[in-house]
Amino acid sequence: MSTHDYAHLLPPTYKTTIAGWLTEDTPSFDYGGFVVGESQKTATLYCKSAGVLAGVPFFLEVFRQLGCEVEFHYKEGEYLDPAGGKIKAATVRGPARQLLLGERVALNTLSRCSGIASASRSLVLLAREAGYKGIIAGTRKTTPGFRLVEKYGMLVGGADAHRYDLSAMVMLKDNHVWATGSITDAVKAARKVAGFSVKIEVECQSEAEADEAIEAGADVVMLDNFDGEGLRVAASSIKQRWAGKGKSVLLECSGGLTKDNVKSFVCDEIDIISTSSIHQGTKHVDFSLKIDH
Known part of the structure; x- marks a missing residue:
């Protein structure tokens, strides 16, 4: 695995993109946030299926914009295998309302990016086992508005x-x-x-x-x-x-x-x-x- 941090590839505009995702998810009243309030809470990110951890910078930025702190317990690019159980992948701390504001946006991004990284690594390994020494690449058939995350996942997966x-x-x-x-x-x-x-x-x-x-x-x-x-x-x-x-x-x-x-x-x-x-x-x-x- 490369010692370089793939997060350094990201353009400054990715932060604005994430702000847009949060706006899209809560365009008016946050009813659930009203219910739980501002009490300080700790939440655990669980990995429940095997795959490559990818999309960490996006997850971190979601919660940074909401005033929460995140501590990952594994490095991006590591293969996590809960073996039928679940792994504590990260800890998130902050106001309950903010934790729940960011939950779905952060999870959707991390899950999708990790899935692409996992598929990329799997295909690269299969090709290498067959003796292929060339390049395995993705394509431009990506999701409009989500291309940065999908291309990032390919890179973390080794494609x-x-x-x-x-x-x-x-x-x-x-x-x-x-x-x-x-x-x-x-x-x-x-x-x-x-x-x-x-x-x-x-x-x-x-x-x-x-x-x-x-x-x-x-x-x-x-x-x-x-x-x-x-x-x-x-x-x-x-x-x-x-x-x-x-x-x-x-x-x-x-x-x-x-x-x-x-x-x-x-x-x-x-x-x-x-x-x-x-x-x-x-x-x-x-x-x-x-x-x-």
Whole structure:
């Protein structure tokens, strides 16, 4: 596990985002808060299902904004396994009303982020066991308004976050090519405005399309929706054909990859395996927050 603190990646705006979540959850009267009042209480964060702990900075910031103190008993990135019971993952102290104001926002974020980190780590380990030495990456199929948390979870789980948004790199998919007229025209137009500092990736359905993309100057070629054997044949052929021709390109595969079939896609010629299975429809890690009594 990295010794770096992933929280240092977060932009200052994440605090404003969290303030917005709290506003959304209590847009007017806090009836439950009226009931419990301001008495000082201690609450325990329990982990009740196995998974990677991720999303700690978001959890901390929720309660910081509400004037509460949080002490985590495990480090972010650790794998927690309650083995059918529950683990005391953190202690939260503050006014009862504030603890309950932050409870659901903090739990939802932590549970979702931990679920993505767990799925990411699982897929990476499966690929490594199969001998894959390349990059396992997520995709941009993230939830609007929640992308930061989901991409963060991928990183904590050991996966590459891939491009963060449309501005992070150029991804020319079939619709871009059809709208432009050709892969060559699309790549040339993109390079004109993206300059030298932004990578250009092209989604390709065949070796011929891959060759055209490489010739046009693409930095990354995505072999989309190839089956395992077809992928290995195509990737090997492309790499051999362009070896020594002064074209440095990465090959990526994507489309339908899951933990159940990722081993069939592993081959030395593929530099990047990308999948949405590590963040779409992933199971949450079960956390609960209970006031001590």
